[in-house]
Amino acid sequence: MAGRKGWGGAGAVEYVSAAGLRTDGRRPGEVRRLKCEIGSVRGADGSALVELGQSAVLVSVTGPREVDGAPRASAAGGGAVKAGADHVDIVCTYSVAAFASMERVRRAGGGTDRRSLEAAGMVRSVVESAILAESLPRSRIEIAVNVLRADGGALSAAINATTLALVDAGVPLIDLACACVVGIFDSGAHYLVDINATETSAHVPELLLAALPSRGEIALVSMDSRVRALETIDTAMSVAATACEEIHRQLSSVVRAHVEELAASRGNVSF
Numbered sequence: 001m002a003g004r005k006g007w008g009g010a011g012a013v014e015y016v017s018a019a020g021l022r023t024d025g026r027r028p029g030e031v032r033r034l035k036c037e038i039g040s041v042r043g044a045d046g047s048a049l050v051e052l053g054q055s056a057v058l059v060s061v062t063g064p065r066e067v068d069g070a071p072r073a074s075a076a077g078g079g080a081v082k083a084g085a086d087h088v089d090i091v092c093t094y095s096v097a098a099f100a101s102m103e104r105v106r107r108a109g110g111g112t113d114r115r116s117l118e119a120a121g122m123v124r125s126v127v128e129s130a131i132l133a134e135s136l137p138r139s140r141i142e143i144a145v146n147v148l149r150a151d152g153g154a155l156s157a158a159i160n161a162t163t164l165a166l167v168d169a170g171v172p173l174i175d176l177a178c179a180c181v182v183g184i185f186d187s188g189a190h191y192l193v194d195i196n197a198t199e200t201s202a203h204v205p206e207l208l209l210a211a212l213p214s215r216g217e218i219a220l221v222s223m224d225s226r227v228r229a230l231e232t233i234d235t236a237m238s239v240a241a242t243a244c245e246e247i248h249r250q251l252s253s254v255v256r257a258h259v260e261e262l263a264a265s266r267g268n269v270s271f
Contacts, residue, residue, distance in 0.1 A: 015185065015192065015199055023198050024053070031180065031194045031243050032153070034160075036254045038168045046169025050161035053196055054151035059161040061169040064088065064139035088133050089140040094120035094147075094158065101150035101197065119155050120145070122220055126159050126179070126210045129219035132172040141171065152196035156181050159210050160247060167255055175212035176251045177219055180243040182207050188232035191239045207233065209240035213248040 016022055026032065032053030041047035046061035067089060094116045123145060131141075143165070145158045159179035166173060183195040184205040192199055195206065205227050210220035218241075227233055 015202065016190065022192065024196060028191060029193050029239065029243065031246055032196070034247065034250050036164060036251070038164050038254065038258045046165045046167070046171070048161045048164035048168060050157045050164065052153050052157040052160070052194065054149055055154050055157050056149040057154060057157040057161045058146045058148055059158065059165040060144045061141060061165045061171070063141040063169065064136050064171060066138055067140045068138070088131060088136045090124050090127055090143065091140070092120040092124040092127070092143040092145065094123060094145040096147040096150060096154070100147050119158065122155065122222060123158055123162055126177050126219045127162060127166065129217070130163065130173050130175060130177040130212060131166070132174055135172045150197070152200045153181050153194050155179070155208060156194070160251060163251060164254065167258070175214045176248055176255065177210055177212055178244050178247040178251055179208060179210040179220070180240050180247060182209070182236045182240045182243070184227060184232060184236055188227070188229060188235065191236055193239060193243045207236040207240060209237055209244060211241060211244040211248075213245050
């Protein structure tokens, strides 16, 4: 296959062919197939399974539950917070199954590894931006993220799955938060949306963007390495925002179908 070689110092690996196709057949700005299932975990207040290409993430939500005003540990990704009249205590854990990928997830003393703690903190940060906190006074929400298969974009899939699980739990949201990661190849000459594990192995800078598209707001921006030119970051954010809009449309369709199914099962009129 003829194509551009060695993007990001990755040797002879070809990431885009002469025809403009990536290794999995997508265009540079194309998101992988998104498959969603709401209500996947029995007994949970809310749950969702999201498959993004070969990556798969299962999220379960407990709550919201009313709590007293005492400080509570927010576990992974943060310290103690106090549930008050205008605050929701959000607890998030993030785990990766041992069989999720070829890369072994290292754990210190049987505890949660640093990357999982950071990922949990980012998921929680996005949730804090998306929920309608004033509707949940003195409440607690527990979110458990489980990465079942990791083929790139697991954190993006986790944020998307968390959004659907919160909807399933009846948590009021100001918008459907969604996320996408963009790989910056060849010092900003090329941007690949929703990179898979093969593309991640190029070790190029990655930008993760979580957005509230209906409101035109950014919930989270994270980069795993430094980029010299600010223009590169701006372009990557623009590319990621466009991808988030597409993901938002798909999540909205899933939520609509879910609501219509619930209405039909209860004998109500569909939307």
